[in-house]
Amino acid sequence: MRHFFTLLLHEIRMLLIAPASYVAAVLFLMLMTFVYYFYLNAAASEPSDHTVGVWFFQAFWIPVCFMIPLLTMKSIAEERRLGTLETLMTTPATALQIVLSKFLSSYFFYIFLWALTIPFPFIVHYYIGESVPLSLLFNHASMIGGYSFIAISGLLYIAVGIFASSMTRNQLVAGMLSFCILFVMILAGALMLKVPIIDTQWILQSYDIVNYINSFEHLEDFSRGVLDSRPLFLYGSMTMLLLGITTLIVESKA
């Protein structure tokens, strides 16, 4: 375990001092600021039974699709390109510890970025004052649910990024691969039911399975404030599976 923590601390330190991390963080926050501003305007233009927070989380897939490839594409691909992965494998650290340290450092950074969006409603309330009650901007159930979903789903999405990074030496290829997998994974379930074909009866037969893996379905529940144990198992088990496969790939290719 000592080796693991050494590796983890190193990875976190490298992320915190890398300019690329700050570029990614600034881009992420600017995008999320725009998204929040957009939904704030929407909430001001017409009455709705949803709070801004619920809408805000609906856009979770946009930063996921570009942030996660950015955060993770370098992790293993770069080590392999530079030949440092082989060096790492000669140390007492195991392949699993290496993969886990890279996974957790990226995950912590991802969660940290999302945590930076928590002040949004407070900034709005601070500026506007009592005319816009905080309860309309910061609904506890919606916020707890929304951020819980981000935290749980983030496990799998980061694991996908690490997995993609382990497949190739080229960062760009790893990033594109990660983007494609995430795009299909997040949007496939939702898009499957909107396929422009004449008869979708065959899809209805597999409706339960599509629903079970549909991220938007989970987000819909969580962002409304309904917590469900199933996504926890889905994302948790798939994360473990992907990290296991990544470990095998690292072992075999090092």
Next chain:
Amino acid sequence: MSALDDFRIARWVKRLNRTIQILLSLTLAIALNLIAAKHFMREDITRNHRYSLAPETLAYLQQIEEPIRIIVTEPTNANSPELAEIFADIQNLLREFQYASRVNGKQMLRVDYINIYKDSLATEELVRKYNVKPAEEAQIVVVVTSGDEYTEVYLTDMYRDTAVDEKVFTGEQAITTAVLDVMRPDKTMLYFTTGHSEMNLEDVGERRGLSQMATFLRKRNYRAKELDLTQVAEAPEDASVIIVAAPQLGFLPEEQEILRQYLDKGDGRLIVLLDPAIPHGLDDLFYDWGVLADDMIVLEASDNFVASGGDMLVAKFAEHPTTDYILKNQLKGKFGLSRPVRIDPGSPLDDRLQAVELVGSSAMSWGERNYRNESSKYDQASDLAGPVSLAVVSERVTGSDLGLDLQGGKLAVFGNSTWLGNSKFNIGANPILFNNVLNWMLERDEMVNIPPQVIERHQLLISQDEAFQIYLRLLTLPGGVALVGMLILMLRRR
């Protein structure tokens, strides 16, 4: 050298080993998710448990024996935000219905969303089998089916406007009713007595009409029939509850005897609504059941208990299964001019009889005996001091030597009838109290209520200029992160 030491074979063995590991992990992940999909927990953490189903619905859904299918057509007008919201409300609700309808891990309720332009087979089924014609502008159609039984739920049943910007979603009630309708084709039978100028279910009149109640009963899967006690020797066998709704003429002794026999021997259930100043002829029956309906009127002196139109507001409820929800939510009922109905202090002692004074007026009210002389002052000698009981529910518990308690008959007497008339039926606690009394009588206490959900719609009061200013302030966050990044970059260069 063994064959396994051969480089090529060792590589193949390693590959095989990895493939097996991946396959086993995949199997484990699938198995874990299959178990998780069947045994899961859902927790609604919203303040008012907005997305949780009512205990009544949950109890009904757990009783599903035959699979139920709900077909919902998707709105075809993409430019209608209102339709999209209605569809979202229905989807959210039906999702909870699906989750709650698992009996022993088996999904008993299935929901199919169909697009009438894409799902030709399902649309054809709707038209042919369920006699529903989803036209382009018909928007959302909800059909609940089970076996050969089916019923359509109309959008008008799912929403009720209470104010300009406030809608009440009654979808849970409407769909539960439909589920019950297809689940239990044998409906509960209520008999309404006739022959004494009673209130009528088909009457749409404001004060004495019961058409609102008729709609309520139909939605709750009850059937109603009229009963002329002069034409029968005994109460019908299929009578679940007999309701005497404000007779204007007294019951004959023979009629009273039929009701007494029904209550005593048949474990009957009787609801009596009385009007003040009108003799009803049921005094002996009431006496047996420990109920006294005085020939008085209740006068209310507290402004807090009088509605703007002069009607009496009832806010005093006894603790009883029928009033749990009302007490919890501090609801008020609206009654008209009432007569006192209280526990008879002179009725014979009977351990098996349990009577509860259910509803009361304020402490400042009193029962005026001398009302015919237009007196409206409390007279200590003749009048009844407040608070005055306006309703009594009485039940007889039959004990046995084995120590088992078996339910006997049940009687509910109200000193007012207009609270169930068309003008007041849908006001405040009135429909809830009536529903709860019915459920209590039918021993469906766990299925007492489905409260409607108020859909709160908000609009933020932010001008465009303010929004832009907010945007600039929100940008301080990425600005701050950029600043930290630059500082670190500078430190690293040094």
